[in-house]
Amino acid sequence: MTRVTDRVTRWGVVVFPGSNCDKDALDAVGRILGQQARAIWHRTQQLDDLDVVLLPGGFSHGDYLRAGAIARFAPVMDKVIDFARNGGLVIGICNGFQVLTETGLLPGALMRNAGLRFICREVSLRVERNDTFFTRRYRDRQVINIPIAHNEGSFYLPPDQLQELEANRQVVFRYCDADGNATPEANPNGSLNNIAGIINREGNVLGMMPHPERRTDPILGVPDGAGVFRSIINSITGNRLESVTPGRFGR
Amino acid sequence: MRARVSVRLKPAILDPQGKTVLHALQQLGYNEVNSVRIGKLIELELNSSDADSAKTQVEELSRKLLTNPLMETFDIELVDDEGD
Numbered sequence: 001m002t003r004v005t006d007r008v009t010r011w012g013v014v015v016f017p018g019s020n021c022d023k024d025a026l027d028a029v030g031r032i033l034g035q036q037a038r039a040i041w042h043r044t045q046q047l048d049d050l051d052v053v054l055l056p057g058g059f060s061h062g063d064y065l066r067a068g069a070i071a072r073f074a075p076v077m078d079k080v081i082d083f084a085r086n087g088g089l090v091i092g093i094c095n096g097f098q099v100l101t102e103t104g105l106l107p108g109a110l111m112r113n114a115g116l117r118f119i120c121r122e123v124s125l126r127v128e129r130n131d132t133f134f135t136r137r138y139r140d141r142q143v144i145n146i147p148i149a150h151n152e153g154s155f156y157l158p159p160d161q162l163q164e165l166e167a168n169r170q171v172v173f174r175y176c177d178a179d180g181n182a183t184p185e186a187n188p189n190g191s192l193n194n195i196a197g198i199i200n201r202e203g204n205v206l207g208m209m210p211h212p213e214r215r216t217d218p219i220l221g222v223p224d225g226a227g228v229f230r231s232i233i234n235s236i237t238g239n240r241l242e243s244v245t246p247g248r249f250g251r
Numbered sequence: 252m253r254a255r256v257s258v259r260l261k262p263a264i265l266d267p268q269g270k271t272v273l274h275a276l277q278q279l280g281y282n283e284v285n286s287v288r289i290g291k292l293i294e295l296e297l298n299s300s301d302a303d304s305a306k307t308q309v310e311e312l313s314r315k316l317l318t319n320p321l322m323e324t325f326d327i328e329l330v331d332d333e334g335d
Contacts, residue, residue: 066319073316102319109321116267156264156322190265 009236011037012050014080014096016071021057021093021213028216029054033229042074051236052089053080055096057149057211067110067152068098077103089133089232090205094150097197097207106200106207107165108157113150114190120149123188125196125210126176128169132199133235134206135172137227143180144224146215148188148196153209155191155198162192173197173208252297253330254309256317259290264322293317302329 011029015022022039030037040047042060047053060071071077077099084090084105092100100106113119122145127138138144157165165171173196177186182194189209197208212225260266269287276284299305309327318325 065317069316069319109319111264111322112267114265114267116271158263158321190267 007237009035009051009233010049011035011052011054012040012047013037013054013056014040014042014074014076015056016042016058016060016074016095016099018060018062019056019058019095021095021211024211025054025056025093025213028213028226029229032217033226033233035229035233040076042071042076044076045079047076047079047083050083050088052091052232053083055080055090055092055099056213057094057096060095060099063095063152066098066102068095068100068102071095071099072102081105084200084205087202087204089235091134091228091232092205092207093211093213094148094153094209097209098152100205100207105205106198107161107170108155108198110150110152110209111154111156111190112152113154113188118149118151119153119188120147121188122147123196123210124176124178124180124186125173126180126182128171128174132172132203132206132231134199134228134231136234137231141180143176143178144227145222146210146212146225148210150189150209153189153191155193155195155209157192165198166193168201170198170201171195172199172206173210252299252302252305253332254295254297254305255328255330256293256295256309256313257290257326257328258293258313258318258323259325260288261322261324290323300331302331305329 013022013025026037029035098110101108125144127142130138130140174182175187175194175196176182187194199206212228215225216223266288269289273287297305313325
């Protein structure tokens with residue numbers, strides 16, 4: 001594998017009708033972190049030479065039927081599924097996470113918040129593992145603060161599958177209190193096991209309800225979210241932890 | 252031909268909306284109501300007069316798009332409006 005340091009990574013941010021965090025994601029990755037980031041219209045069927053696909057937050061297709069259900073069948077999604085199956089890095093944030101569960105790239109479903117209210121506020125998250133492409137820039141068990149903004153964020157999986165998810169260490173972020181305890185009081189939306197973000201078994205697809213792109217520009221507060229994007233950049237450019245660099249990189 | 256797809260949350264799934272409505276009904280004095288579950292009713296009009304093929308198709312699209320099998324179940328009712 002070729003070691004490519006300081007290479008600028010190429011990001012595609014998919015824009016569905018009703019996406020509304022696409023510009024924030026492009027700004028975080030492009031302007032703040034200096035990467036090549038471009039918008040990808042949902043009808044596009046070309047991902048070209050992307051290193052990362054980002055499915056942003058918002059209300060794709062008005063959240064009609066179920067959040068993410070209609071976006072899942074956008075023409076671009078077949079390509080995103082192929083991209084993921086070939087080992088490409090895919091991150092879904094908020095509505096993007098909902099789309100990923102609808103495609104089956106990630107297990108589970110995101111249901112109406114237990115309190116029946118749209119919640120928009122900062123939450124504390126515990127980084128459950130820092131040996132993933134998405135979290136290697138965090139400390140293990142680090143507590144970070146980033147906002148959530150959703151109405152359907154209650155993570156659900158049937159009990160047997162939930163057990164499997166935990167056993168496979170696929171939970172990456174958990175809602176917690178300021179001291180890092182994943183208590184029922186720290187769970188904003190009724191998610192099972194306080195789950196806020198998960199990866200697939202292969203480790204190249206991440207879904208999370210909280211919004212790291214809203215805590216990437218230091219002007220907006222402590223940039224606790226930047227670690228997600230910096231981790232991805234490191235994973236691609238191979239600056240650190242080369243042994244876990246995903247298969248498709250370095251080509 | 253028309254089809255009605257009734258979508259229900261699976262019994263194991265919490266329904267906070269249903270629970271809220273239950274509380275409201277009990278506050279109104281309807282104490283005989285002890286559970287409320289809220290689902291969806293989706294009505295389709297089909298260019299088909301063959302009930303069997305219509306049913307097959309509606310089943311397929313219900314599984315593919317209208318419902319999420321992880322948390323929902325559905326029933327299909329076909330309504331032949333030839334006689335209308």
